[in-house]
Amino acid sequence: MDTQSYLPVKPGVGMEENFLSLDDILLSHERLPIRTECSFPRLGFLEKSSDSHDIPEGTKMELPLWLSKGLYEKKRRVLSVELPKVYREGWRTVFNADPNVVDLHKMGPYYYGLGSQMLHFDSPENPEIAQTLLQTFIGRFRRNMDSSQNAYNEDTSALVERLDCLEKALFSSGQSGLNSFQSWEKGRASQLTASSLVLNYRKRKINDLQP
């Protein structure tokens, strides 16, 4: 806890977002398929396929997660949210069988984040969704740990490409632990170095000079 360099506000992970986290803002910009359960007068221009003045009740459209969350009400029917495929029963069965074969980046890239956020919408399937998210994380933990620690000295780039955002962040914290240890082993840990920012700005300057 003694680094003075830039550390962004971390994402909330799970059902709560962190207000100031850029990651959470990007996650909550993911679009969800919804169906309006009432009409939205004077906002027809938001729905590109129609040229009516209002968004009528029963319109199927996509809204970002943050807006769906903001409009959704348990008691009053304002809109209903469709569960993205990857959280439905068919895919849940696949995940439960072997979470390691799934390309979570392609299915996500916010598999855990968006899945947790979906629990805000009162679906009867919520307990199963939450359970699958948890079991998927646990099931993939060993592979992710071993590769982030380079346990097998293999090329990990293919594996990293298949990680979801959350796993990627964990992977890089594992890698930085490994790098710190390896640079210590090589006797480099006590070398005083220029700050990465200074180095980056210098690199940029050099690039600027090149035609």
Next chain:
Amino acid sequence: MFCEKAMELIRELQRSNEGQLPAFNEDGLRQVLQEMESLYEQNQTDVNEAKSDGRSELIPSIKLRHCCLLRNQRCLTAYLYDRLLRIRALRWEYGSVLPANVRFHMCAEEVQWFSQYKKSLASFMRSLGGGEGLDITQDMKPPKSLYIQVRCLKDHGELEIDDGTVILLKKNSQHFLPRWKCEQLIRQGVLEHVMS
């Protein structure tokens, strides 16, 4: 859809890796504020109509615009706060005087925030240990030896060490200097620590 401008600001920061500070996007900020103003005005109109004419069917749209207002507020606050975190880190990386190309990317209020932050930090460090003072921007890594071998990466002029000796820091020259005198210069990329 609303709030797209605000998302652009967020993406712009997310693309700037390793804490680099992109130019302050005054134009983007203004556009978001304009969108907020117009959302607010539309809502004022609809709220008045809903009240006076009893048009409660307007409520869902009012709510939707209000969500967008809050979203814009969040994005702008997060944009500005994240920039502060980046700017704050600069104090440790560059010392108290920022290079011109970094300052150039800051807006006037950020420059003000930074100079107030520097002041707070300085008076904090001065008052440490019952007023004795300690520079905690030094000693970033465990010490290994009193003196270290360094190479100059650029011409930097003269450097006085504590016994009064003056050393000329000329590009490519090598020196054996007290570690604590070099730390900041190494971080700034003036000197390079040569390991034996």
Next chain:
Amino acid sequence: MSDALSDDGSVNQDDSQEDVMTPAELIAKLEEAWLNEKFSPELQENKSEVVECVMEQLTHMEENLQRVKKGDAKASIHRMEIDRIRFVLSSYLRSRLQKLRKFFPHVLEKEKSRGEGDPSLLSPEEFAFAKEYYANTETYLKAVALKRMPPNLQTVDMLKAVPEPCLDSFVFLRVKERQENILVEPETDDQREYVVDLEEGSQHLMRYRTIAPLVSTGAVQLI
């Protein structure tokens, strides 16, 4: 030379107590505080008396070294020790400052709600820093954006916006004084809560929340 550096004057930690610490014990206290601060998710109580005493020791030693001629064999050994202690001290203070900045609204809130006799979380200089940091940041957000927003959107509740420290984080620890019946809360519905005894010298991985009070009493050391 040896005379100048040989007074191992003990440090009086607190006048109200008869408790006298040797300089070596003082340094050990600083190192404990350093590791605890590094590894705990939340800010620990301030140890400004330790900081002050250590700085006094360093100043005193540096003054003595001024009187020693250049190239003295002992002087360089003393200087190396000073460097090592100053590193721990700076790193400790940096860790605290980092948490202060990360959690400033919550730290100030906790300080505000502190009872009359409770020990202060922050040293006076840290408190001043945190208050200025809060005001500075609030002023900035207002000036650049908030005051240009519609009237009902001109404030952001910093307590809700800035994330709190996560006390449910796990920590590694070593037990310094044996503890009995530490309640471990279950992780799942089908587990039951149970108690563990923490034997002296044993090491554990568990939730910070469970053992937080033991960190402040010094019964466990975070590692």
Next chain:
Amino acid sequence: MDASEVEFLAEKETVKIIPNFSLDKIYLIGGDLGPFNPGLPVDVPVWLALNLKQRQKCRIVPPAWMDVDKLEEMRDLERKEDTFTPVPSPYYMELTKLLLNFASDNIPKADEIRTLVKDIWDTRIAKLRLSADSFISQLEAHAKLDNLTLMEINTIRAFLLDSLNCLYKLRSNQHPGSSKGQFADF
């Protein structure tokens, strides 16, 4: 924690040196050292031993465990047992690196020692990963970790603790409403 900081703590361990100079007792803030007499062994912290060694002021006496026979025994035991066996020093890895780098001429069979310690380390790290995985998959709330060293913990710390945090959040998903969550995020 940075590995260099763990090494910093290791440098506080004491080691025996045989000085080739004389010097009175030194009254350091952290305790007294010396006196130093040529040829007479004396205990000093590792940081000082290394400094004196680099200036050719002493010979370092390797700790008793830094010995091929003893380390072979330890390696075999470590491989046989499923649990972490007691280590000869809480800083065995750091001390091996430091002493072999700066005083290999004072340590018999330095290369064999380096390999043996690396073998012990690798075996223990493999066990550490195994226990981390079972800790996660069993959703344990507490683990006893006797005999693990700070450097070993440090290699996995960030990854394991961050993972446990995520796990905690994903587990809390199963009890929505138990969290505070009064703040609607837009």
